[in-house]
Amino acid sequence: MEVLYFAWVRERIGLPRETVETDAATVxxxxxxxxxxxxxxxxxxxDLSALRVALDQDLSDFDAPLAGVRExxxxxxxxGG
Amino acid sequence: xxxxxxxxxxxxxxxxxxxxxxxxxAGAVVTFTGVVRDLPGGGLQAMEIEHxxxxxxxxxxxxxxxxxxxxxxxxxxxxxRHGRLALGxxxxxxxxxxxHRKDAFEAAEYLMDxxxxxxxxxxxxxxxEGADWVAAKDADEDALERW
Numbered sequence: 001m002e003v004l005y006f007a008w009v010r011e012r013i014g015l016p017r018e019t020v021e022t023d024a025a026t027v028x029x030x031x032x033x034x035x036x037x038x039x040x041x042x043x044x045x046x047d048l049s050a051l052r053v054a055l056d057q058d059l060s061d062f063d064a065p066l067a068g069v070r071e072x073x074x075x076x077x078x079x080g081g
Numbered sequence: 082x083x084x085x086x087x088x089x090x091x092x093x094x095x096x097x098x099x100x101x102x103x104x105x106x107a108g109a110v111v112t113f114t115g116v117v118r119d120l121p122g123g124g125l126q127a128m129e130i131e132h133x134x135x136x137x138x139x140x141x142x143x144x145x146x147x148x149x150x151x152x153x154x155x156x157x158x159x160x161x162r163h164g165r166l167a168l169g170x171x172x173x174x175x176x177x178x179x180x181h182r183k184d185a186f187e188a189a190e191y192l193m194d195x196x197x198x199x200x201x202x203x204x205x206x207x208x209x210e211g212a213d214w215v216a217a218k219d220a221d222e223d224a225l226e227r228w
Contacts, residue, residue, distance in 0.1 A: 007203035077217035080202035
């Protein structure tokens, strides 16, 4: 699946997007896999309360299942307007 | 309904006039415009706005559709810029049209509250010292509860 990062999450990880091969059942499982990769991922995902997640461009939550999802995006709380 | 996500500047007068000219029978038009303001102690050089192409347009369309469901609106316009903006530049605008002003005002406030916390934009303030991401405020999230 495609995993996208925005704002300071993108900066900490050093990538705007990447393709990830995973069998993770939920967003939280995917986060655990990413955290285990490298320090920069662990730093970006250190505090999930400071992060939001969107699945196929709809705001979701960390307990949500990933079955059928093509695009996951992680970002800080939005500051539009 | 028109939703525009763009880097280009917009002309508030032209947009408001075009919006009002396209209406049929609305007695009230409300517009709101967000402008890049300086930091409390000064020193802002620019504001950079990042967004999530695709989700941004989808989220704004959903917010505007919700507004049109809750209030009797003749039309809705949302323009939101991204990229690098200088001090004093217009960031975004909303316009709402309704038969009566109450619907137009309330719908405009609803749009603003939701655009702040549910449309995927991230602001960064550029100063001589560097760049800082703007943190979301608890008050912005709390503002959604009144709806």
